[in-house]
Amino acid sequence: MSEMITHVFTANALLTAFAVVGLVMWLSNAISKYLTRGRVHGSAIAIIIGLAAAFFGGVWTGGEKGVADIPVLAGIGLMGGAMLRDFAIVATAFEVDVVQAKKAGLIGAIALGLGTVVPFVFGALVAAAFGYTDAVSMTTIGAGAVTYIVGPVTGAALGASSAVIALSIATGVLKAVLVMIGTPLVARFIGLNNPRSAMVFGGLMGTVSGVSGGLAATDRRLVPYGALTATFHTGLGCLVAPSILYLAVRATVGG
Amino acid sequence: MTISGVALLAICTLLGVYLGDLLGVGLGVKANVGGVGIAMILLIASRLWLGKRGLMSHGLKLGVEFWGALYIPIVVAMAAQQNVVAAMEGGPVVVIAAVGALLLCFGLVALLSRLGGTSETMDEIEAKSLVAAEAARVAAGDPA
Numbered sequence: 001m002s003e004m005i006t007h008v009f010t011a012n013a014l015l016t017a018f019a020v021v022g023l024v025m026w027l028s029n030a031i032s033k034y035l036t037r038g039r040v041h042g043s044a045i046a047i048i049i050g051l052a053a054a055f056f057g058g059v060w061t062g063g064e065k066g067v068a069d070i071p072v073l074a075g076i077g078l079m080g081g082a083m084l085r086d087f088a089i090v091a092t093a094f095e096v097d098v099v100q101a102k103k104a105g106l107i108g109a110i111a112l113g114l115g116t117v118v119p120f121v122f123g124a125l126v127a128a129a130f131g132y133t134d135a136v137s138m139t140t141i142g143a144g145a146v147t148y149i150v151g152p153v154t155g156a157a158l159g160a161s162s163a164v165i166a167l168s169i170a171t172g173v174l175k176a177v178l179v180m181i182g183t184p185l186v187a188r189f190i191g192l193n194n195p196r197s198a199m200v201f202g203g204l205m206g207t208v209s210g211v212s213g214g215l216a217a218t219d220r221r222l223v224p225y226g227a228l229t230a231t232f233h234t235g236l237g238c239l240v241a242p243s244i245l246y247l248a249v250r251a252t253v254g255g
Numbered sequence: 256m257t258i259s260g261v262a263l264l265a266i267c268t269l270l271g272v273y274l275g276d277l278l279g280v281g282l283g284v285k286a287n288v289g290g291v292g293i294a295m296i297l298l299i300a301s302r303l304w305l306g307k308r309g310l311m312s313h314g315l316k317l318g319v320e321f322w323g324a325l326y327i328p329i330v331v332a333m334a335a336q337q338n339v340v341a342a343m344e345g346g347p348v349v350v351i352a353a354v355g356a357l358l359l360c361f362g363l364v365a366l367l368s369r370l371g372g373t374s375e376t377m378d379e380i381e382a383k384s385l386v387a388a389e390a391a392r393v394a395a396g397d398p399a
Contacts, residue, residue: 046328
């Protein structure tokens with residue numbers, strides 16, 4: 001009986017992954033709504049559940065690919081693999097409104113630039129301070145401090161080890177979670193009450209989930225303005241982190 | 256046709272990744288250089304091009320937006336297959352890098368949003384548009 005169920009799951013691995021991830025998303029949104037009163041975005045909770053599952057999967061199987069090493073959950077490996085990940089991230093660019101984006105103007109562009117470079121440099125320095133002194137690892141962890149998308153995209157492009165990619169995702173996710181929780185607390189002190197500062201905020205903070213979660217908890221009306229610049233953030237980070245920033249790090253530390 | 260949207264997305268992604276590989280070879284880096292970012296720019300450009308020519312059908316949009324909507328679940332699946340056990344060994348890196356980056360960015364938001372002088376708050380904008388709507392109503396001769 002249980003063998004038959006196992007067979008259905010392994011023979012339809014990708015469908016199993018859709019079902020499992022869907023259930024995790026549903027559960028996360030329920031936790032977000034009822035336990036945190038919407039303060040922590042459901043997507044952030046889902047990602048934390050994913051990372052936690054990967055931890056227990058890794059402990060259980062002794063493998064390097066989290067829950068994807070468990071045969072019935074192998075489809076998670078395809079669903080979250082490089083092919084579909086890049087496909088879905090590119091698709092989000094479709095929502096960018098160029099006309100509105102132009103209104104953000106110079107200050108939005110400055111915020112985007114600083115929001116990429118400043119966390120990157122800080123993250124790379126912290127990585128180096130903890131012994132990750134090779135250019136690929138420094139770049140990947142620095143990129144993770146930009147967003148949890150830029151981190152793994154950069155790490156995959158540069159051929160970083162899975163452990164370093166996991167560190168970079170964890171850094172980005174923790175940052176996103178802290179943005180969601182911290183934004184309503186600091187909003188008053190950083191002048192976050194108008195569209196312009198919301199665009200600056202989106203450009204600097206990155207992650208759409210962090211920004212939209214943080215702004216939703218502060219003032220719902222600010223969400224689209226922040227998300228507008230934030231959607232550029234990931235694209236910009238994916239463009240410059242594995243290229244210009246990596247070359248700069250390599251030129252500085254060598255190898 | 257929905258498949259045309261999925262195909263457009265696939266073509267942009269493949270082309271972007273290919274150009275990223277080429278750029279990597281050109282720069283002498285053994286890596287894909289910004290392939291995803293290039294693909295995003297290609298998709299925005301093709302959306303504008305199609306929109307201008309009135310070729311943006313509902314099906315085409317659906318084909319792209321469906322995958323965009325799946326991006327968070329795919330990121331969750333990606334998180335679930337990472338080598339988190341190994342990442343835990345470097346715990347403090349994560350906390351220090353994340354908290355430090357966050358504090359720096361909050362500081363910069365405060366600085367940048369004050370740089371250009373004060374601008375209208377959401378409350379002021381909303382109040383203004385209410386007044387404008389009221390004025391338009393009165394001007395139109397609506398007694399209510």
